[in-house]
Amino acid sequence: MKQFITVIIAAFLLAPALILLTSGVTPAWSPEIGEVFVFTFAQALASSLLALVLGLLGAYGLEAASHRFGRQNGKLLEALALLPNVAPVLLFLLATLKFLPGLRGLTGIIVVHALLNTGLVAATLLRLFRAKVSDLADLAYVEGASRRRFLSKVTLPVLAADLRVIFVFVFAICFSSLAVPLVIGGSQATTLEVLIWQTLRMDGDFSRAFAIALVQIAAVLTLTLLLRSQTSATTPRARSATPLLSVMWGLPVAIGPAVLLILSLLDRPWVGATLFFGSALSGDVLRAFFGSFSVALSTGTLTATLLMLIAYVEPQGLLRRSLLGYVAPSSVITGFALLIAWRTLGWASYVKIVLALTMVGVPSFYRLYWDASLSNLRAQRSVAFTMGASRALTFWKIVFPQLMRPAAFIAGLASLWAWGDFALSRTIAERDLTLGMMIQSLMGAYRFEIATFLVWILLLGGAATFFIFEGVGRVVGQKSQS
Secondary structure, three states: OHHHHHHHHHHHHHHHHHHHHOOOOOOOOOHHHHHHHHHHHHHHHHHHHHHHHHHHHHHHHHHHHHHHHOHHHHHHHHHHHOHHHHOOHHHHHHHHHHHOOOOOHHHHHHHHHHHHHHHHHHHHHHHHHHHHHHHHHHHHHHOOOOHHHHHHHHHHHHOHHHHHHHHHHHHHHHHOOOHHHHHHHOOOOOOHHHHHHHHHHHHOOHHHHHHHHHHHHHHHHHHHHHHOOOOOOOOOOOOOOOHHHOOHHHHHHHHHHHHHHHHHHOOOHHHHHHHHHOOOOHHHHHHHHHHHHHHHHHHHHHHHHHHHHHHHHOOOHHHHHHHHHOOOOOHHHHHHHHHHHOOOOOHHHHHHHHHHHHHHHHHHHHHHHHHHHHHHOHHHHHHHHHOOOOHHHHHHHHHHHHHHHHHHHHHHHHHHHHHHOOHHHHHHOOOOOOHHHHHHHHHHOOOHHHHHHHHHHHHHHHHHHHHHHHHHHHHHHHHHHO
């Protein structure tokens, strides 16, 4: 049974690559692919470096805030800094188009990618500061070392391996990003993702799209091998901040992107409501709302189901390392593969969107949340196996009850991101099927007021599905433990 479920999980996650490689479509190469690859690599490199620099400044700022405002308020600011990574990217893109309209082309892509990932990098480095550098910083401060000298002689060398892991992780995100280049890039800043999307949706040239996809897959596999060398996470200790790791002016760098996002949401949504109710969009919005609702519920359910199957298998050794280092094929490649395998339109488009979102999301959820949850139960499972319990009995009596709530939380996050997706859906769908796609169309037409109002509807829908999964996880988890 374990081997059978392992095969199912592997087949599902590897399905996009397997479909493309066995599709029979002949790749059609062109010189443009090499030029676009170089551009994509360059923007991802610059985006990652800028995110790393801003994140380092942000970590100093969050540490200073924790010292000045107290640990609890520091945690709130840290959560605020992570908002752009938790919220759908559509929200930050709307804020950028409204308040920073000059950010376009290559510069725009680099800056937006960096701002989106600044909070994540800052929060990660903050934990590394407290876990690996803080004791050394206290000693160096007593001996009179300057902040700059401590950074160059101690902080950067000690955290060099971790910084490389963070850099590669952010590079992978920026390299395979579709939403940001699609909205911000314009015609003169085309990445591999955008080129595949244009080749599919505008030209209908599957052979040329396949050639570009092969280049993208090769790059993703390389990134996968690099990510497999990541170091294990270290739990930070509760302690006071040290002056050598605290710079108050770094706080605006950490929370600036989140503040920009919040200001966009509060930018006169009532004006958009007035314009909306005076337009003929109500019927289309209602259909898009229920489309998003069904996609979000289905994506969350399928994500939780796949994670529970992974929990049943309990990955260890090579399988666990493979899951930790696996980088899913990009959104557009996943959508391209599903288009080749299943060309039916209508209701099938909703199903393909759900499958694609799950394929893209599960590897990240496993790496960020699920592996730690499974590790916490490993000792209990070992005791149960020692006492003669079967794998199925151990799963249903020990693992499932304790994992139901974290699985529901992840399902809620998956549903929230499904509400805000538009890039992957545009690869698959023949028209605006979801609210995220409709908002992106309004943004492209510079109808920002109505888009802002619809974003509030999107957030309310996302909150509803999130708390549905939270409630189910709480109820089922309590019943399973009783």
